[in-house]
Amino acid sequence: MLQTLDSNLLDPNYLEESLGSFQNATGLHIEAINNQGVTVSLLGNIERSEFCRYIRSQPEGERKCQDSYKRANFEAAKWEEPYFFRCHAGLVIWAVPIMIQGVSRGSIICGQVLMWEPDHFFYQELKKLNAGIENFERLKNMACKLEVVSPQRSQAAADMLFVVVNHMIKRNINSLEEINATRLQQQQIRHEIEERKKKNLRELSEYDDYLKKERKFLRYIRLGDRTRANQTLQSLLTDLQSKTLGDLETIKVRIIELATLTSRAAVEGGANAERIMKLLKDFNKEMEGFERVEKYFYTIQRIVETFLESIFTLADKKHIAIVKNARDFIMENYALPLTVNDVAQHLFISPSHLSRLFREELDCTINDYLTRVRVEQAVDIMKKPEFSVAQVSKAVGFQNQSYFSKVFRKYIGVTPLTYKNSLY
Structure with missing residues (x-):
């Protein structure tokens, strides 16, 4: 698990699952590191190469590997793209940055390979880079077992990994935004309920008051009055929460009904009918799997905002x-x-x-x-x-x-x- 990375912004399970699939498809070793170059997770089921394990077992081996990763992470974050480098022991590795809202959260390290078949010059350089190794012949034999990955394949793998990582970041940022928006919405509902209690406002009589407020809301939609439409919608959701005591099925019926009425009001306000009907169809389908009141409230607020934007979907x-x-x-x-x-x-x-x-x-x-x-x-x-x-x-x-x-x-x-x- 990625315990050292921000689990609020990166779902560890989803990250490991996605990168595990990448590893199975490419056969390449990958691991996640933080900004200090410390490995926080070995992803998938492919362990480090025998060569790397031997290097890390040497005196100062772990520290040197960490320093290599730290420098690579810095360069990848600076350029915000995959960064190819040779580690201190001579292997080709690349770092894909994890950038969230312009801030580096670490990198995904991939590689531990060679790009060309080992030759005399490679072994000379290998010996020079690993001068402290007592049993060089053993290290040389391990180097012969390393996978050779062409520059073209290495670049393609780095590009693919970059896409995967950024997709996960975008997905998790969207999830975080939804969580924050839902939390804010619930705070507003609770605050309004408390204010009503302080003012000794009467409870809803059946749904008469709710329906009157709903008609007012639909007028604001038709007129494209975003501010008052959103304010009235918030009050409607508070009414639903208070009147239904959070009953999921009743809320679901009312929310779907409200979305349908809102879609028609948006069309009357000037939105494109075909687009609105498509949005409504997607909305109704999305409603099927919800199990929490907060999710219904967040989704209706989002679709209403989309309907309002559709009234002003202009090219210029x-x-x-x-x-x-x-x-x-x-x-x-x-x-x-x-x-x-x-x-x-x-x-x-x-x-x-x-x-x-x-x-x-x-x-x-x-x-x-x-x-x-x-x-x-x-x-x-x-x-x-x-x-x-x-x-x-x-x-x-x-x-x-x-x-x-x-x-x-x-x-x-x-x-x-x-x-x-x-x-x-």
Whole structure:
């Protein structure tokens, strides 16, 4: 096991399993070292060569090998790529760096081979490098048994090992990020539950309050309001945690239901329908193997963020900024008698260019989006009984109540008065 390396960033079992497969495929010896050159794990089932074991058994042998590994680890980390070297005893070895977020965590050492068949000059050099060895003939015989690996094969093995190591690092960093995000999310839920208790807020009555909050959340999705969508989602998850007491099956049903509703709201907000449906299909498949509430909550938060990003999946970053700023401006000023010219003037671009961007990127006109915002806000204000339909109409920017009723019915399916009366 890699006890000396950071097991929070590198899963020892997965590392040994993956590198063991590499070793079985190549037949090459590999071991993991830390930044001091100390071997922390011999990976796979191939032990060091007889030559290396003999060298290490000599006085100062372990120290010299460690110094060779330490220098190789330093060079590999410096260049962030496989580093080939000859150890102090004359063998060809290469070090593949383990770099996590720009910091060296050690290396994977591979090799203990020769690149050419031993000849007279090799033995002369071998004797010179190992002058302290009393029984050189024994060492020479051991050298004859070493595997000869061509430069091409050595380079290919180093490249393959580099890919394997980096794949494992990426996998484990992603896992760590998920763990940290899940932990933060649970802390936020616990904090919100405690705050509700302090404020003596009532518990959910059935799912009425939850469903009302869910409708508000879906409005924010349709409008592409990332901040309020995420805030409301966090509150919804707190409701689920509190109401279900962590019952896994109930939470699973609600989370899948919420993901489906969110996907449709994202499409209505301008996201590509085909892409959203593909994401939803993958999400539902991923849900099948979960056994912890935290995993459901983390995954729904991740898919909602992906849906929101899909609303702004534009090729040109400049266009992203323009369209987003236009939407933000409309969200802040929908109660005013806005026109396309007003929005364009605020962004210092031509009305025709802004209109074209909206049509191309969001598949709607600026007026369509403005109307959608006004209707969504009207739905929210109507929950307050002190506001009449006429007051709501004026509050969201409609100057004509009759026109407001016509537009509201088109979007919601009923007149404003019918909708308001259904709330009480």
